[in-house]
Amino acid sequence: MKSELATKFADPSRGVYFIGTTPPRSSIEDEQLDLISQKLLQRLDNIEVDGLIVYDIQDESSRIDKPRPFPFMETHDPRAWSKRLKDASNKPVITYKSVSSRSTEEFTQWLQEAWDDFDIKDIVLVGSPSSEGDIKLPLSEAYATLGKMPLDFNLGGVTIAERHAKKKDEHLRLINKSEAGCEFFISQAVYNPQATADLISQYAQTCKAQGEAPKRVILTFTPCGSAKTLEFMEWLGISVPVATKNRILGSETPLDESIKICRSALELIMETALPDGVPLGLNIESLTNRKEEIDASIHLYRLLKATLDLKLAEQALL
């Protein structure tokens, strides 16, 4: 059966809305997983989501010299977490997969099991965090491997506007990923909206020149309530302009300030993307397990979803 999300993604008049989450660390016993998933899904009771996104967290220390502000820990299998959330919520789940550290055979097996045993229909493949280090399976080969299998996954890719700001070629990566089968893209957390707007604008222009419809770009946003979270964001490679940093660190209510910043960022990106015909979506996550940041992520979700929904509804009237 075709992914239900693929049908939604194909309708540019609508937004699509996700909550991003990571599997619990592997030291957590199976008995506790039910409780954790229930708690997560309860938070979704009061918001309308099209689905969830489950990350595949890797140790990215090869990418950067600085120590990771929150230490890296192995997690439970994202496929199992994804299935648990899907079964408990009856919502589709997009499952990330980091491909670089395993062989083609192992990746083939991962895909087959994801489809057969974990009922996964929507995946995002992620390449190596850096070009250094031991890459057993480059992303391009992973796409080729997937393309040879008779499994009708709804395939997405990641997009990193920060890369565009430096190398000016991220829009071409999106085109290449589209050719490799990607039907949608999910951004890294946005704190530098101009970089994202620039990327989307050039992507739209290139699509237009090639006579292709742009794929949907799902924008990730995350609240930031402390200096340590900010440090973690920067460690992850999220670009935060200095004025934005100063606003958050100088505010008496940094979480609320970060929500305002995210909302302005979305407004700026919408102004570029919607007239250019690039369908948008949102993915809201909390980077930490702090209760106030998790609660803020739900506020942020409601605010940004309503902002995009309203803009789309206004646009439909023009």
Next chain:
Amino acid sequence: MKSELATKFADPSRGVYFIGTTPPRSSIEDEQLDLISQKLLQRLDNIEVDGLIVYDIQDESSRIDKPRPFPFMETHDPRAWSKRLKDASNKPVITYKSVSSRSTEEFTQWLQEAWDDFDIKDIVLVGSPSSEGDIKLPLSEAYATLGKMPLDFNLGGVTIAERHAKKKDEHLRLINKSEAGCEFFISQAVYNPQATADLISQYAQTCKAQGEAPKRVILTFTPCGSAKTLEFMEWLGISVPVATKNRILGSETPLDESIKICRSALELIMETALPDGVPLGLNIESLTNRKEEIDASIHLYRLLKATLDLKLAEQALL
């Protein structure tokens, strides 16, 4: 089991959103009903609704001398239509019931069957369209009858701001209906937002004086694309200010104009109701079966829902 809507209504931080609909006329054969309900529910595929509202259409000719612009026709049993929609969509349905023309015994039987046979949990009782004519069961007695039955309906009442504009006592009717068990109110279609804002403001003041939390008010909006629909609205008792009438009739795109008018109306009402702590909801309907008015009602739904969602999300940040 408690109504799922009652839980949503009890949370003032969220809006609640409905599509209103009438059962097909009784001359339509049973075989066609499936098709009609499918068509209706397909339109809901691209919007997020908390549920549906099924009206109980009465011949209101006792209320007014003028001929009805669209002739009155008997419909299928609203309970059966409600159950069909609920079963096909898995969404809750609020079912209207006009009580005045039948005896207490008949009403008791209606309620019991609604609960047992039609799985109805949410009802709105409607009194006589005018104080003239043969009233077998006044609304107050209907509430008393319901109160004696051990059925835990989520009960709502109608509210007519136009009555308030004339008699200045509609807010007291809401208080009385609350005492009789009403947990929410559904307005007549709003085209005179000041009358609705006045009613809500006085209702909120009275609640405050009595130390009661105001009940949720679900505002009905409907697009209007032609002189005939406008005439029908006025026949139904909907007050349309002359400037609004002129805007609609003078526009080259009257449907779009009416959508703009509804949106401004909602903004005005929100400005009064939300600071006063009156939780709101929306009910969008098309008064005719014309395709363009039905399509416009879906546009209107998306626009007004996003408008209210955004305001509520902004309010949560204050």
